[in-house]
Amino acid sequence: MGFYSANTPEQKRVKKLTGDINISDMFKSECETRGIAIYNAYNIQKRLIHEVEQEQLHGVKEVDDRLMELLDERSKNKVTHRYVDFISNEDSASRGVIPPRGDEKSSLPPKDQIKIPPRARDGQTFKTDNELPEREMLIKIMNQNKKIINQNKIIIEQLKRLGEKND
Known part of the structure; x- marks a missing residue:
């Protein structure tokens, strides 16, 4: 079973440069x-x-740059070398971190070009609203309006029943 570290590369770099709980000897x-x-x-x-x-x-x-700034601010002696150059980046950079998803070209078409039918077993495809002829579009709108009218009738009947109970 593998071990996964939740530390970011930045946290690992700070620990590599300065040490963990105790300060490193370097x-x-x-x-x-x-x-x-x-x-x-x-x-x-x-x-x-x-x-x-x-x-x-x-x-x-x-x-690295921020550590060098802090070291330069606090130092009393001038030093010619850069401390962070002595410690390798490879060990602290990205081990144990999931790499970001690459922008690879896949063989699949883009998501907006993939059309999945509502029921895959019958293989029937339905036209989108832009592809429907005008007559079919009007029929579709009429059916939607009928559904809304029926729902409103049910709501009105329930409100009448509630009104009768309160009287």
């Missing part, structure tokens, strides 16, 4: 080289997780 060492205190490293991690949960960041690239 992220700790990066924060130390930048002169960031450990509590600020936790704050950066919480901020990223919050922004991903609020759907402010879409895509792994935005998560």
